[in-house]
Amino acid sequence: MRQRVTIIGLGLIGGSLALSIRKHPDVHVLGYDKNNESVEQALKAGAIDEEAIDLEKAIKKSDILLLATPISKTIEYIQWLDGLSLNKTLIVSDVSSVKGNVIEAAESVRNPMVRFIGGHPMAGSHKHGFQAAKAHLFENAIYVLTPLEHVSEGEIEQLQQLLFPTNARFLLFDRKAHDEMTAVISHFPHLIASSLVQQARKWHSKHPHLEDLAAGGFRDITRIASSNPALWKDIFFQNDRLLQQMLDDWIREMQQVKEMLQSNEQEAVYDYLVEAKAFRDGLPVKKRGAIPAFYDIYVDIEDQPGSLHQVVAYFSDQQISIKNIEILEMREGITGVLRISFQTKAEQRKACRILSDNGYEVHIEE
Ligand SMILES: NC(=O)c1ccc[n+]([C@@H]2O[C@H](COP(=O)([O-])OP(=O)(O)OC[C@H]3O[C@@H](n4cnc5c(N)ncnc54)[C@H](O)[C@@H]3O)[C@@H](O)[C@H]2O)c1
Ligand SMILES: O=C(O)C(=O)C[C@]1(C(=O)O)C=C[C@@H](O)C=C1
Secondary structure: OOEEEEEEOOOHHHHHHHHHHOOOOOEEEEEEOOOHHHHHHHHHOOOOOEEOOOHHHHHHOOOEEEEOOOHHHHHHHHHHHOOOOOOOOEEEEEOOOOOHHHHHHHHHOOOOOEEEEEEEEOOOOOOOOHHHOOOOOOOOOEEEEEEOOOOOHHHHHHHHHHHHHHOOEEEEOOHHHHHHHHHHHHHHHHHHHHHHHHHHHHHHOOOOOHHHHOOHHHHHHHHHHHOOHHHHHHHHHHOHHHHHHHHHHHHHHHHHHHHHHHOOOHHHHHHHHHHHHHHHHOOOOOOOOOOOOOEEEEEEEEOOOOHHHHHHHHHHHOOOOOOEEEEEOOOOOOEEEEEEEEOOHHHHHHHHHHHHHOOOOEEOOO
16 A cells, blocks of 8 residues: 655755665655755655645645654654544654653654654765755664554554665664764764864864874864764754763873873783774674775776776676775875775675786785
């Protein structure tokens, strides 16, 4: 049976979900955004079938509602649903980066027709708005679901079926585990990235050439500081208690590192770095885990027109399919480093052999 889905918020995440879901032949997608331009872009791109002009009417006819607005707005929409008289079950999900307050709002909803399943695709970008949306944004990403207790297995399955074309991998957690893990792995690192940029900004007035020296390391570790400040302000305040706890721990740890430096404890500093490297290197990149499962190779190429095309041509000749390709911002102006990802180890090994045989310097992270 044809399902009707309404998406509120057609920015980066809502737009990407819409583009992906529309691959189902039997799903009719209605879109709503407070910004008319986003609706027009979504219609033009074929991400939605029609605009939800009368939102209440659209929701009443829908089977599934996806909320992809800023977190505080998502909470307001959930509260508003309580007052709607619905005559059929409505599965409601969101995409919020923090779950505590969202789940609390959903638990206060007394409307028996509303079945809330929290959602959080662990993929995104530092860009925002529909123009940055991509159908493949969530490919191989973890998609966390936090269903309320009364939600049935069948309803979770129905949502997963709808989201199937995202090619994401679903994991179920409760709100506490979700918010602690995202604080550690996403929210706190974001704060640190912004603080590193702030530090560089202050030193910049003394050393105007600082920006020329900002090469691979600084750019890698601070990319996320270019994200949408409004979104991140919202995330920080939604998860403020845990962020403060992490800041306290971090300040304490930095104090210990400072003391090691002051007392010339070279071995202790070395051990600190070794321990961090071991954990970082052990993050699951090869088996399916918290980080998408790709088999990567790194290739040095000349920074000149045609170099990238030449590498890609070797793979298309041999029918090796590339899962992802990225130019790493290192050694700018000298050589480029390409990170090329493959789905299988066999493809990774074959690609490595072809390029090595053709004189390229290729690296594989073991
Ligand atoms: N950006 C990321 O990397 C990322 C990743 C995963 C989850 N999220 C979550 O996704 C949600 C949306 O973030 P985004 O990055 O897509 O932001 P975005 O700014 O690209 O999109 C938000 C959209 O919501 C619309 N909107 C705002 N208030 C509205 C309202 N009251 N009614 C209707 N539409 C409204 C905006 O016009 C905009 O189009 C957030 O809750 C965020 O926590 C973001
Ligand atoms: O790739 C990025 O730019 C992101 O910041 C994505 C990222 C993350 O921290 O990994 C950011 C917030 C979301 O809630 C989920 C994913």
